[in-house]
Amino acid sequence: MIKSSRPLSRLTTPTFEMEFFSPETRPFDRNKAIHELLLGRKLANQLKAALIKSTGDDDARELVTGIFNSFSNTLSMLNSAESDEVSRFPASTHLGSPCFDGRKSEDSVESCKPSRLKSRRGCYKRRRTSQSRTIDSPALVDDGHAWRKYGQKVILKSKYSRNYFRCTHKYEQGCQAIKHVQRIDDEPPLYRTTYYGHHTCKPLLKPSEVVLDVIESESSKLLSFTNHFPTKNGGHGSFLHQHQSLSPDFLLPSELSAYDHGDVISGVASSCTTSSHSFGMDIMVEMESVKFEDDVLQFPEFS
């Protein structure tokens, strides 16, 4: 049988890629952006210190503090693609629905529906007042997770359609994380990503491994771990904000120079803690704040 050609409507409908990856809005270099933000924050902090010393002007100090916090918040957004601030579905959602069984079982859905049309009745519930976390960004940010698009919808009074994504591992591992992405502005381009649920899927690498990425510049060095790693209390480590309060006792010796972009470090981050920002996300930590002992990453401030 000859396959029917693609309907005209599909040809005329802008694809997600066309809509989101126009030349002026192609994905940006996330690491560079993070580095620039860190640099900005550092400079704001220096300015604040200088102001305190010289003028003591409260207004100026407040302004600089605001700038500093703004940098921190943006960094936090970039790093916590998935945080535990991210929503939970209501207990009844999906898990409580008659058809939820972690699916992949397209068959299992089948099992709970006598006929195709009736089948969907009651098989899913709309999220209601579940918490969510929204990030606005000038470009699409790769949050390090594998997403699969499952829908697209024209939104009333909105120029751009909303795109719906679920975790690729939804059916294999029952991961309930989803996100909605919508372009909300033209000039400058602005994308709103709303995350619901959190990733419960396992990382791609072995739990004892993290991929190290070294971001380097004249003023500072950063380590970026592009995978999860386990913590003492069974969670996953994260280093949002905390590295601001590091003890200088742990200034990094030469060990780190032995590691380079993309290195895989075997071992366990033995002493990091989970915080309100603590799972399933990329981890950025200032180079000076970690050290290696017997190839084990040490995060002293959490010991």
Added chain:
DNA sequence: CAGATTTGACCTCA
């Protein structure tokens, strides 16, 4: 051919 995307239909809820 398996996995991803598209898109119309269906469903829930305000």
Added chain:
DNA sequence: TGAGGTCAAATCTG
């Protein structure tokens, strides 16, 4: 009742 969220068949892609 209709806007928005999800499903799933059809289609595409690597």
